[in-house]
Amino acid sequence: MAKRAVVTGWGKCVPPTTLTNADLERLCDTNDQWIIERTGIQSRRISHVEGTDLAELAAQRALACAGLQATDLDLIIVATCTPELLCPSVATMLQDRLGATEAAAFDLNAACSGFIYSTANVTGMIESGFAERVLVVGVEKLHVAMDYRDRATSILFGDGAGAVVYEATDSGAGVLSVDLGADGSKGGTMVVQAMGTRGDPYWGKQPEETRLHFEGQAVFKIAVQGIAASATRALERAGLDADEVDLVIPHQANARIIDSATRKLGIEPGRVFVNIENLGNTAAASIPIAIADAADAGRLEPGDMVVLTAFGGGITWGSVVMRWGDRVQPVGVHEGELEPTDATIWDLLESNLEFYAPLHADEPPVN
Secondary structure (H helix, E strand, C coil), X not given: CCCEEEEEEEEEXXXXXXXXXXXXXXXXXXXXXXXXXXXXXXXXXXXXXXXXXXXXXXXHHHHHHHCCCHHHCCXXXXXXXXXXXXXCCHHHHHHHHHCCCCCEEEEECXXXXXXXXXXXXXXXXXXXXXXXXXXXXXXXXXXXHCCCXXXXXXXXXXXXXXXXXXXXXXXXXXXXXXXEEECHHHHHHEECCCCCCCCCCCCCCCHHHHCCEECHHHHHHHHHHHHHHHHHHHHHXXXXXXXXXXXXXECCCCHHHHHHHHHXXXXXXXXXCCCHHHCCECHHHHHHHHHHHHHHCCCCCCCCEEEEEEEECCCEEEEEEEXXXXXXXXXXXXXXXXXXXXXXXXXXXXXXXXXXXHHHCCCCCCC
């Protein structure tokens, strides 16, 4: 039987500091009920460390879960649209920190679809025999690009990292099909011009060119149609119907998008995993974080038919259909934690709020 890529390890790292809807009420014209009704989000995390630090801890947890050493890896892929640096890549910095001396490494940017695109790469490399064990990390430090006085964007996004280990198997489990797509003509609906989150990310930049440009209504329509169509194609390629799916783990963009898209697929909420409430949209990190949460919550069983599906800036979209393998409990646990912080949410956002303040100089203060 041909080799397939199967998940054998998972891990996540979400920073400890929380930005609540009540906090956002102090910054822009919004309120808790308005945010929850439109997004399903109550809070999101803001990182006090670099994204590479989040990625490292998530990776260590995934490796421990899989019972592997870093030297066992053939490849590391990091999916991100907010890298600490453009060069060297986050993946190569992570390779060095982990001591993955036998692994190739590269970053991949397909925005919120990054984990799906990475999994597609892994699938091809494992099926071709190029790689046997691959670490995929999705990580974002999105708060750098948020103007927290703009309620259209600030309510949605958070920081975090998730990691998954894929290994080659001939057991019949693993990735069965992949669908990828893009429409660059609609790329203007989501734009981040500035790159590199290390140190002072605002130095020498203009606020109007740095903050996320986001056209919410247009994105909503494209996302619902794109996710449903992509997942349908992936299921067809796997020879499956929607009623054979045990669990859908979608990109955690917006609760209304998830609900609308999965209803189009004919899959009821009980077969959809959602964890957006206290994390927000973590872009490329959202699906691997959700995989870790779903596994830890006992929502995955050996042999389950699982659909991963995402939509992101670019515009990009993609879906993966996989048969879950035997691993539903971690082999081991990594005990490390992030360095502690005494910083409040206002300490962490101080430079951000100051940088974007000129864009709102003529507006009355919210509080």
